Amino acid sequence: MPLRSNSLGSVDISFFVISAAAPLTVMAGVSPIAIMLGGIGAPAGYLVAGLVLAIFAIGFTTMSRHVRGGGAFYAFITRGLGRPAGAGGALVAMVGYNAMEIGVYGLLGSATAGTLKSLLGIDVPWVVIAVAGLLITYYGGYRSINFGAKVLGVLLVAETAILLLLAGGVLLKGTLSLDSFAPANVTSPGIIAVLAFAFGAFTGFESTVIYRREARDPGRTIPRATYVALAFLGVFYAFIVWIVIQAFGSAAIVKAAADDPAGLFFTAITAYVGGWAADLMHILIVTSIFASLLAFHNAINRYTLSLSEERVLPSVLGRIHPRHQSPYVAGIAQTALGLVVVLAFWLAGADPYTHLLLWVNTLGMMSLVTLMLLAAIAVPFYFSRNRQGEGVVRTLVAPVAAAVLLAGALGLIVTKISLFTGGVVAVNTVILTLIPAVFAIGTGLAFWLRRHRAEVYQNFGSEPCPQPTSS
Numbered sequence: 001m002p003l004r005s006n007s008l009g010s011v012d013i014s015f016f017v018i019s020a021a022a023p024l025t026v027m028a029g030v031s032p033i034a035i036m037l038g039g040i041g042a043p044a045g046y047l048v049a050g051l052v053l054a055i056f057a058i059g060f061t062t063m064s065r066h067v068r069g070g071g072a073f074y075a076f077i078t079r080g081l082g083r084p085a086g087a088g089g090a091l092v093a094m095v096g097y098n099a100m101e102i103g104v105y106g107l108l109g110s111a112t113a114g115t116l117k118s119l120l121g122i123d124v125p126w127v128v129i130a131v132a133g134l135l136i137t138y139y140g141g142y143r144s145i146n147f148g149a150k151v152l153g154v155l156l157v158a159e160t161a162i163l164l165l166l167a168g169g170v171l172l173k174g175t176l177s178l179d180s181f182a183p184a185n186v187t188s189p190g191i192i193a194v195l196a197f198a199f200g201a202f203t204g205f206e207s208t209v210i211y212r213r214e215a216r217d218p219g220r221t222i223p224r225a226t227y228v229a230l231a232f233l234g235v236f237y238a239f240i241v242w243i244v245i246q247a248f249g250s251a252a253i254v255k256a257a258a259d260d261p262a263g264l265f266f267t268a269i270t271a272y273v274g275g276w277a278a279d280l281m282h283i284l285i286v287t288s289i290f291a292s293l294l295a296f297h298n299a300i301n302r303y304t305l306s307l308s309e310e311r312v313l314p315s316v317l318g319r320i321h322p323r324h325q326s327p328y329v330a331g332i333a334q335t336a337l338g339l340v341v342v343l344a345f346w347l348a349g350a351d352p353y354t355h356l357l358l359w360v361n362t363l364g365m366m367s368l369v370t371l372m373l374l375a376a377i378a379v380p381f382y383f384s385r386n387r388q389g390e391g392v393v394r395t396l397v398a399p400v401a402a403a404v405l406l407a408g409a410l411g412l413i414v415t416k417i418s419l420f421t422g423g424v425v426a427v428n429t430v431i432l433t434l435i436p437a438v439f440a441i442g443t444g445l446a447f448w449l450r451r452h453r454a455e456v457y458q459n460f461g462s463e464p465c466p467q468p469t470s471s
Helices: 010-021 023-029 031-064 073-081 083-120 126-142 145-173 191-201 205-214 218-248 253-259 264-272 275-309 328-347 352-385 392-415 417-421 425-452 454-459
Strands: none
Touching: 010 023, 010 145, 010 205, 010 218, 010 275, 023 031, 023 083, 023 145, 023 218, 023 264, 023 275, 031 073, 031 191, 031 205, 031 218, 031 253, 031 264, 031 352, 031 392, 073 083, 073 352, 083 126, 083 275, 083 328, 083 352, 083 425, 126 275, 126 328, 126 352, 145 218, 145 264, 145 275, 191 218, 191 352, 191 392, 191 417, 205 218, 205 275, 205 352, 218 253, 218 264, 253 264, 264 275, 275 328, 328 352, 352 392, 352 417, 352 425, 392 417, 417 425, 425 454
16 A cells, blocks of 8 residues: 555645744744844845755755655665765654654643643643644544644644734834844844754755655655745745834834844734734644644655665554545654653653753754755766756855855854754764764765665665554
């Protein structure tokens, strides 16, 4: 029983990608810190990050037309840089995507507990909420991909609408200024820190390729969804950050963000729309988080499925549900891993936000940027051996430019890692050493396979993928 083919159009895939980024959560939860560090020029940082990733997408989507396996990043790296590098990329991808999802359960627990306390006066332990979220997310991934697309579509429209409601209130009642885009503010020293946060805000956009086997006309659908997601996120982020700056005024916004970063957006929407809208925003942040969890869960399941089909992971993980045509066993494994990590942080007395979310998500975000850098490097190597009739801009100029820019972005994130982790030296050390260690383990695994399981090694990263099993 294969995955449900011809199920997803560009809009459906865009919902998965944009939902993974969780726009409302990024804006209300993270952008106040970007404003505090970068000042009123912060909106430009999101535009620059989006532009860099759009340059990466040129070579990425071009290669997606020719590399049709289900492994996305690791398939690209394998075809461009060789099987050992591809196997290293595969393990980094598994760590990165799992970390991106599992860390968010801490945010789900803390945000939902806070919402229940403020709106209903009910105290619920964050771990109870996180475990319930694990089960609900599994169910969403267990159902068909069409079901997931519909759920994410509704949730994404809702979280976008509440931010646009805030924007409408400010545009109608506020005093507007374009100071944020003045050269002096765009080039201020603090913009460097904003860029570090901005790149993290786009995490997940690259997962369009993972849905290739379920997409309608993937040669067109995948590139279109990738560019739609990048354009929407880049423009929307910059616009909403500019809106909240207008809500408080250029002279007052930095102090307001520093005094109450967690409440900045709620204060603004209360002032310009009403208290009821702030209550609604609290609720929609919870649904935004859930949408992100479901999107990453689906992405992880498809990576796991692909590696199972490659016979690198146990074949049982490649089973497809006979009715829903979903990789449900991979979903069980991912949910079990998430449960172990969540319970471990809870038993250790860790804070769900500052520890589970920030520490684990930072590992995930840096893993995915590393994968993008490797994929950008792989593109020109692949096309140097496989001309395929593509132009030099798509196969050489754009990928090389993207590699240089992404290397700079990764270096920037490394130097600013304490902004994400709270400056805990031991955590920073673990994150910075774990990613290269995982990559090295993956390359070592490839050499072991070449010696002991030659057939598996020779077929790694090839296409088409073998048919998955059913149960």
